[in-house]
Amino acid sequence: MAPAQDITVRKLHFELPDRLDPLEVVVGFPEESLVNVALSLLLPYLEPYLIRSMHQAKASVKDPGLAADIDNFSGQEGQHYRQHKRFNDVVRQGVPGLEAFEERLSSDYHRFSEQRSLRFNLAYAEGFEAYTSAMALFSLEVGLLERFHPGAKALFQWHLVEELEHRTVAFDVYQYVVGNYLYRVVVGLYAQWHMSRWIMNVADHLLRANERRWREEFGGFKGMWTRTRPLLWKMLRTLLPRVLKTYLPWYDPRGARLPAELSELTARYSALAKGGAP
Numbered sequence: 001m002a003p004a005q006d007i008t009v010r011k012l013h014f015e016l017p018d019r020l021d022p023l024e025v026v027v028g029f030p031e032e033s034l035v036n037v038a039l040s041l042l043l044p045y046l047e048p049y050l051i052r053s054m055h056q057a058k059a060s061v062k063d064p065g066l067a068a069d070i071d072n073f074s075g076q077e078g079q080h081y082r083q084h085k086r087f088n089d090v091v092r093q094g095v096p097g098l099e100a101f102e103e104r105l106s107s108d109y110h111r112f113s114e115q116r117s118l119r120f121n122l123a124y125a126e127g128f129e130a131y132t133s134a135m136a137l138f139s140l141e142v143g144l145l146e147r148f149h150p151g152a153k154a155l156f157q158w159h160l161v162e163e164l165e166h167r168t169v170a171f172d173v174y175q176y177v178v179g180n181y182l183y184r185v186v187v188g189l190y191a192q193w194h195m196s197r198w199i200m201n202v203a204d205h206l207l208r209a210n211e212r213r214w215r216e217e218f219g220g221f222k223g224m225w226t227r228t229r230p231l232l233w234k235m236l237r238t239l240l241p242r243v244l245k246t247y248l249p250w251y252d253p254r255g256a257r258l259p260a261e262l263s264e265l266t267a268r269y270s271a272l273a274k275g276g277a278p
Contacts, residue, residue: 005065007166009075010273012158014083017151022091023210023218025152026144029227030218031207036156037091038202040084042195045102046128047081049109050074050170053121057173060118066172073169076162087155095209101202108194119178120187122170127188128195129163129170133253134242136160136167140259142234161265167253185247 025033051074058070092098112121139145145157174184207214214220218227245251 005069005072005166005168007069007072007076007169008270008273009072009079010158010162010269011079012083012269012273014086014155014158015151016086016090016155018090019093020087020090020149020151022093022095022206023213025091025149026147027149029147030210030214031203031224031228032147032231034203034206034210035199036152037088037206038199040091041088041098041102041202042105042199043084044081044088045105045109046195047077049113049121050125050128051077052113053118053125054170054173056118057122057177060177061173063176066176069166069169070173073166076166080159080162083155084159087152090151095206097205097209098202101198101205105198119180119183122174122178123184123187124191124194126170126174126184127191129167130188130246130251130253131192131243132163133167133256134239134246136163137256137259138235138239138242140261141238157265158269161262161269164256164258164262165266167256171253181249188246 022037023030023033025036054070054074058067061067061070112124139160145153145160148156178184218224246253
């Protein structure tokens with residue numbers, strides 16, 4: 001039996017502006033901003049689903065270290081979606097139609113919990129966690145967060161730090177309870193498609209709601225191509241290989257090479273949770 005991992009549940013309360021322009025969450029990059037807003041809107045539905053799945057799996061886990069990891073994973077995810085709910089309130093700005101997207105998403109995740117097997121839900125959770133771990137490493141490596149608005153940066157940075165801190169838990173639980181490689185990959189791919197499709201559809205909806213500004217202030221499609229081309233190239237060169245590695249039979253999230261700055265960031269948010277200086 002393995003000992004519990006060093007996973008800290010940090011209870012933080014981020015200072016958020018009363019309103020934040022959804023086109024300026026990533027300053028000067030409206031398309032990237034809207035994708036991050038859509039991701040944040042997803043989390044209050046996805047993360048409770050992950051918690052439900054982990055709690056159901058815990059009944060089958062006899063290893064006390066892994067059971068403790070499940071509790072800490074759930075504690076971190078619970079803090080994440082609560083803070084993102086607050087952030088979502090300041091970026092919505094009365095855009096009509098978002099409720100319909102969110103209702104369908106909520107319905108999907110409750111249907112998965114109630115009607116799909118535990119192995120499906122654990123494979124979905126691992127597919128999400130594998131992708132977000134790869135994305136967190138990529139974001140820190142290329143400095144994506146440095147372009148975030150000051151009212152959003154700390155929230156997203158803290159979230160990425162904790163995604164990496166608990167990156168092995170969904171994988172370990174899936175291996176302990178299910179352990180089928182091909183099923184993990186197939187359902188994991190479905191999970192990544194399911195969440196990515198929702199994010200892109202919501203980002204497109206937000207863009208249409210702000211289309212006039214996007215064209216007049218940000219140059220429309222021509223400006224978008226100029227802005228996004230360097231990032232797309234970095235994603236193809238760096239992020240895609242990281243994601244593809246998660247589909248290999250010998251994949252283990254423990255093998256990830258963590259950035260040097262991660263320990264400093266982890267200590268920073270631990271200090272903040274204890275009331276220390278940032």
